[in-house]
Amino acid sequence: MAVTSDIATDQAVTAAKKPGRSPVGRWYDKHERLVLGIAGILLVLIPWELVSRFGLVKEILISSPTSVAESFVKEFARGDIWRHIWASLSVWLVGFSVASVVGILLGLAAGWYRRAGLITVPWLNFVYAAPDLAFVPIFILWFGLGFVFKVWVVFLGVVIYVSLNTIAGVHATEDRFLAVARTYGASRLMTFRTIVLPGSVPYIMTGLRLASGRAVVGVVGAEFISSNEGLGFFISISGTTFQTSRVFVGILLLAGTGILLNEILGRVEHRFDSWRREVHG
Amino acid sequence: MPELEATNIQMEYERRDGSIVRAIEDISLAIEPGEFVSIVGPSGCGKTTFLKIVNGLLSPTGGALQVRGRPITQSTGDRAMVFQEASLFPWYSVARNIGYGLECQNIPKAEIRRRVDPFIDLVGLSGFDKHYPYELSGGMQQRANLARALVVDPAVLLMDEPFASLDAQTREMMQAELLDVWSQTSKTVLFITHQIGEAIYLSDRVIVMSARPGRVIADIKIDIPRPRALAVKRTDAFLGYEDQVWALIESQARATMASGQLSETVADA
Numbered sequence: 001m002a003v004t005s006d007i008a009t010d011q012a013v014t015a016a017k018k019p020g021r022s023p024v025g026r027w028y029d030k031h032e033r034l035v036l037g038i039a040g041i042l043l044v045l046i047p048w049e050l051v052s053r054f055g056l057v058k059e060i061l062i063s064s065p066t067s068v069a070e071s072f073v074k075e076f077a078r079g080d081i082w083r084h085i086w087a088s089l090s091v092w093l094v095g096f097s098v099a100s101v102v103g104i105l106l107g108l109a110a111g112w113y114r115r116a117g118l119i120t121v122p123w124l125n126f127v128y129a130a131p132d133l134a135f136v137p138i139f140i141l142w143f144g145l146g147f148v149f150k151v152w153v154v155f156l157g158v159v160i161y162v163s164l165n166t167i168a169g170v171h172a173t174e175d176r177f178l179a180v181a182r183t184y185g186a187s188r189l190m191t192f193r194t195i196v197l198p199g200s201v202p203y204i205m206t207g208l209r210l211a212s213g214r215a216v217v218g219v220v221g222a223e224f225i226s227s228n229e230g231l232g233f234f235i236s237i238s239g240t241t242f243q244t245s246r247v248f249v250g251i252l253l254l255a256g257t258g259i260l261l262n263e264i265l266g267r268v269e270h271r272f273d274s275w276r277r278e279v280h281g
Numbered sequence: 282m283p284e285l286e287a288t289n290i291q292m293e294y295e296r297r298d299g300s301i302v303r304a305i306e307d308i309s310l311a312i313e314p315g316e317f318v319s320i321v322g323p324s325g326c327g328k329t330t331f332l333k334i335v336n337g338l339l340s341p342t343g344g345a346l347q348v349r350g351r352p353i354t355q356s357t358g359d360r361a362m363v364f365q366e367a368s369l370f371p372w373y374s375v376a377r378n379i380g381y382g383l384e385c386q387n388i389p390k391a392e393i394r395r396r397v398d399p400f401i402d403l404v405g406l407s408g409f410d411k412h413y414p415y416e417l418s419g420g421m422q423q424r425a426n427l428a429r430a431l432v433v434d435p436a437v438l439l440m441d442e443p444f445a446s447l448d449a450q451t452r453e454m455m456q457a458e459l460l461d462v463w464s465q466t467s468k469t470v471l472f473i474t475h476q477i478g479e480a481i482y483l484s485d486r487v488i489v490m491s492a493r494p495g496r497v498i499a500d501i502k503i504d505i506p507r508p509r510a511l512a513v514k515r516t517d518a519f520l521g522y523e524d525q526v527w528a529l530i531e532s533q534a535r536a537t538m539a540s541g542q543l544s545e546t547v548a549d550a
Contacts, residue, residue, distance in 0.1 A: 194373075
């Protein structure tokens with residue numbers, strides 16, 4: 001994403017330097033990204049609205065941008081939506097944070113101690129290959145319906161992503177850095193602390209960012225399958241009762257959450273590897 | 282007593298298929314305190330392997346090493362290596378990189394800071410102590426690399442083609458700067474390079490190695506007075522040394538090509 005935006009800005013900059021452009025043209029060159037981005041959105045929203053208004057497709061099937069907006073405002077005014085947001089968010093937060101810590105520790109251990117890695121990695125790959133939601137029936141069996149089983153679904157997915165990425169980070173430790181540590185007589189702990197750990201941070205951060213998305217899928221999926229609250233439940237119940245606008249409200253909220261999470265974790269990532277040339281460009 | 286003495290160093294390793302490769306046949310050499318000695322040889326002759334042995338990164342399959350008359354087996358503070366590639370830790374500042382050897386010895390932070398500062402100045406990196414390696418040019422990175430080795434005050438400074446990745450001009454400047462720093466610290470230096478001119482310009486003695494398996498085929502004393510300006514590279518005496526070393530290396534390189542060992546030597550490079 002960062003790459004494409006860079007290219008876009010580059011083009012805008014070169015275009016802005018073109019001589020003989022009218023003021024409007026120059027304003028466009030400067031804001032091309034924004035203008036075309038909005039145009040792209042309108043290109044979908046306007047036909048959608050029209051098709052719905054003129055009854056070309058039944059509104060109950062596709063709703064319309066204005067009804068979605070109306071519904072959005074109504075849901076928040078009613079306040080019930082907050083209960084669902086909080087239900088999903090709390091599952092996400094608990095599952096994600098516990099799994100992050102466990103995943104990083106597990107990954108560091110499995111990466112650093114060769115034998116620990118040989119024992120755990122086949123299991124991690126096995127669970128990685130299976131969709132998290134396939135475990136839902138088992139978790140319901142073990143933990144019953146409610147908060148705990150959903151946390152476990154999230155936990156499972158996040159632990160796998162984070163630990164596998166952490167292991168990759170530890171294994172990517174460069175020999176030339178290890179050689180430096182050895183010539184200066186660094187202890188094993190010192191080598192781990194000053195080389196392996198900082199070198200793994202970018203991998204760990206990538207793992208966390210990828211896992212945050214998988215955690216959202218886990219929350220919503222678990223709520224789809226069996227729950228009486230949460231955004232997944234909200235969407236699913238709205239759909240089965242033909243409240244199409246509310247389905248779109250749910251989708252909007254989830255997409256917003258996804259973008260927000262990506263943004264936050266992207267910033268944390270940036271902070272942690274300020275030393276990387278690639279990041280600074 | 283020599284600062285560093287290597288006696289009949291041999292190195293063999295086993296390939297995956299079980300066959301034995303001889304990297305070093307026999308190297309014996311003694312380096313006096315404060316001496317600057319370079320090793321040159323055709324690529325794959327085992328010179329970097331030898332340096333790693335001296336540094337303790339590899340154990341030789343035969344022979345003995347002594348620093349100041351005491352046998353050595355593994356990496357300790359008495360030998361410090363300046364690496365060929367950019368080997369600064371990208372996640373630490375220049376100052377922390379330079380102090381790394383001291384950090385490994387569990388020396389308190391304030392003390393490290395106090396000992397690092399003069400070396401930052403010595404290698405001309407004043408004002409860059411808080412910068413990260415990616416913010417430095419290749420030449421500056423190698424200066425930090427050098428400072429990191431000097432800070433631990435090693436008996437012998439080992440340098441593995443430290444200027445190989447620099448452009449020609451920066452390389453020349455760095456050679457002159459290295460001599461300047463060396464004259465101020467009076468360290469014993471063992472320097473590996475494949476550039477003959479660089480070896481002659483820097484050294485008191487140039488050791489020429491054979492093609493693999495490596496052994497010493499010449500030990501040439503460089504009688505050019507110090508301090509040496511870069512212009513010394515255009516004097517007759519200098520060119521004479523260059524011809525002499527080049528003739529030795531050329532014969533070795535030809536022998537290697539003739540016997541079709543090139544594929545092996547590449548693997549070692």
